[in-house]
Amino acid sequence: MMKIAVLGFGVVGSGTVELFYRNKDSIIKKAGKDLDIKYILDIRDFPDSPYADKIVKDIDVILNDDEVKLVAECMGGVKFAYGFVKSCLQKGKSVATSNKELVAQKGAELLSIAKENNCNFFFEASVGGAIPIIRPMHQCLAANEISAVAGILNGTTNFILTKMIEEKMPFDEALSLAQKLGYAESDPTADVEGLDACRKICILSSLAFGKHIYPDSVHTEGISAITVRDIADAKKWGGEVKLIGSTKKLDNGKIMTLVAPHFVCRGNLISSVSDVFNAIMVSGDAIDKAMFYGRGAGKFPTASAVVADIIDMAKASGTSISQVWEEAEDNSFLENIENNKVEMYVRIKTDKESIEKVFSGVDFISEENGELSFVTPCLSEKEIDEKLSQIGAEVVSRIRVLDI
Amino acid sequence: MMKIAVLGFGVVGSGTVELFYRNKDSIIKKAGKDLDIKYILDIRDFPDSPYADKIVKDIDVILNDDEVKLVAECMGGVKFAYGFVKSCLQKGKSVATSNKELVAQKGAELLSIAKENNCNFFFEASVGGAIPIIRPMHQCLAANEISAVAGILNGTTNFILTKMIEEKMPFDEALSLAQKLGYAESDPTADVEGLDACRKICILSSLAFGKHIYPDSVHTEGISAITVRDIADAKKWGGEVKLIGSTKKLDNGKIMTLVAPHFVCRGNLISSVSDVFNAIMVSGDAIDKAMFYGRGAGKFPTASAVVADIIDMAKASGTSISQVWEEAEDNSFLENIENNKVEMYVRIKTDKESIEKVFSGVDFISEENGELSFVTPCLSEKEIDEKLSQIGAEVVSRIRVLDI
DSSP, rough: EEEEEEESSHHHHHHHHHHHHHHHHHHHHHTOEEEEEEEEEEESSTTTTTTGEEESSSHHHHHHHHTTEEEEOOOOOHHHHHHHHHHHHHHTTTEEOOOHHHHHHHHHHHHHHHHHHOOEEOOOOGGGTTSSSSSSIITTTSOOEEEEEEOOOHHHHHHHHHOOOHHOOOOOHHHHHHHHHTTSSSHHHHHSSSSSHHHHHHHHHHHHHHHHHGGEEEGOOOOOOHHHHHHHHHHHEEEEEEEEEEEEEOTOOOEEEEEEEEETTTTTTGGGGOOTEEEEEEEEEEEEEEEEEEEOHHHHHHHHHHHHHHHHHHHTSOOOOOOBBOOOEEEBOOOOOOEEEEOOEEEEEEOOOHHHSSSTTOOOOEETTTTEEOOOOOOEHHHHHHHHHHOOEEEEEEEEOOOO | EEEEEEOSSSHHHHHHHHHHHHHHHHHHHHHTSSSEEEEEEEESTTTTTTTGGGEEEEEEHHHHHEEEEEEEEEEOHHHHHHHHHHHHHHHTTEEEEEHHHHHHHHHHHHHHHHHTTOOOEGGGGGGSSSOOOHHHHITTTSOEEEEEEEOOOOOOHHHHHHHHHHHHHOOOHHHHHHTTTTOOOOOOOHHHOOOOOHHHHHHHHHHHHBBBBOOGSEEOSSSTTTOOHHHHHHHHHHHHEEEEEEEEEEEEEEEEEEEEEEEEESSSSSGGGGGEEEEEEEEEEEEEEEEEEEEEEHHHHHHHHHHHHHHHHHHHTTTTOOOOOOOSSTTBOOOHHHHHHHOOEEEEEHHHHHHHHTTTTTTEEEEEEEEEEEOOOSSEHHHHHHHHHHHHSOOOEEEEOOOO
């Protein structure tokens, strides 16, 4: 019998416990080992829970119990989770986590501690919730040199943009609706300003290219400045506005990672991904491209990924099979945003002549309230900036065009 | 050093060899074991190939070489491949195959032989080419009770339908174009009449529900009867016509599997999958639904899946980790098509009154050339048949509506 401890009995933790017991027979069959949950760590009491007898408040109970071989960390945050997970791994206990902040901040270190202690650190639930993406990238696409990963990594902002796209709802109203429906927090900053998506693209980039990228080194823009006019222009141009996290390996060997709203053309399946769903496109030298789609958050979708990791940790018990990536010495492997080559949607308060003097052969999208909109040719962001300051008029909006 | 033999040096076999050598360093690193290809089995000579010295014509050379631990079967067909794969597994050599016909016909038996001989039989390449689907279903979604799998499993027919949808090209013309571009064989029957998709849904169904389903027990319809009028009606109704392979577990515990063209509504991401791309939607109790999308065929996409299997076989060497499913005693676990509950698009040569006498409250889609089209309420196919014979007029077209 192999015992499991679940750290944190919030939404994901309780989902993990409930899902485990709901499908216990088939889970044990698939793991090939008898499994049970022995402890649930939480500072709160849950007297009415059927699992009340499993609640403990002291991490040492778990750390000092040799029967506990598998740990599911569903607490969130870094402050406590980091120390707890590190201690578990140092004791040779494998850990599965749904905590994207922890993996984005401490992934390289925790993976290396797992390797040293011949156990595993899995984090399928940290990106894309229910969507299998970590394991497919690591295993199924292992024959490929991955060149780029890009996708919709945050369900809240995709819900808001969907309302803006389908119902022409302004941003503020769509955000209020998302809060009312429980899709957005009362402080929506982490979602709306792109931080959540940033943590996730950092994890995917580290996995794809083998070097840890920290969220604070990634250029990150959210969707709070997007207007219904931007969205209408995207439609006229032939696509939709989506918040995209992307990372790619450039010809010079450097990595370009960013989070920002993008125009996504209708031929790209990502443009059709709506509501709270997430989708991640991966490009590789053999596969061309593959996309993974599903619910990026929620109690049972996230628990599904945690429990799948538990099954795999049970199967791999005694061996260390988790991927590793390097702690980067500095950020010199990251390309600066000003060298990012893109086509850029621009809305600017000027006339066609002034634009055509600087950008040759552009197609204009719309002209309204003295604002002209168009898409630039593919140039570096620095060149685009320079050309726009040559025009010298007020730039109302600028949104990159997705090229994956 | 672990040696590999590749059986068959056609499109997929040569792709496997080329991809292995192109990304050899990172493949070996990921496998954690030194690997090389020792033999390529083919009855033909390839004097100009850089791998000419590896070509052998006698399977016994491979079977009797204890250094060969891993085999990639890329021959296709069942006649020779079955015996070769069986002999390899009986010698304890793990086998990866891209051969959907072999897995659909002999999967249960070969998986059980692999288990007996403590080796592995992998077949990621047999469904969806480059798309990771077998391993994600087996591993990443392991915490779920899967309830349904449905998708576009054949690239040739999806290309033909895309031409019919986007350019209003009649079927015959679109087929000729697919042949000209090399997407369809000179004898296109296996693709166009749904047999290829049928083999793939049999594999996915066996994997999802644990019992082997044989292609000849599955109701299979192709797309050769689809007309541009059907497609125009689908658009008016709010979707597209797609060839879908689907399998689901019904409330009575039986499995309903079929291959047929379906109306897919625009809200379903599958409706947006165009050209030669494949996409597979999986429903489970925890994930709700997840979709996997990519190139379903082609030299390197398929080789990508074969080489990923080779890496996993190398890592798992000495243990048997491949899934197993039961050989079913009879077909009593399969639901008959006449009990399939669906909404059905019908085009029929009669008037509204005659239809409304039999089907209450239907919305009519179009009326042209004396043919009226509408979608029935959700009924069993038997009931729909009975009602249509009550009307007694010529039914020109009937296409199911996808409900996943």
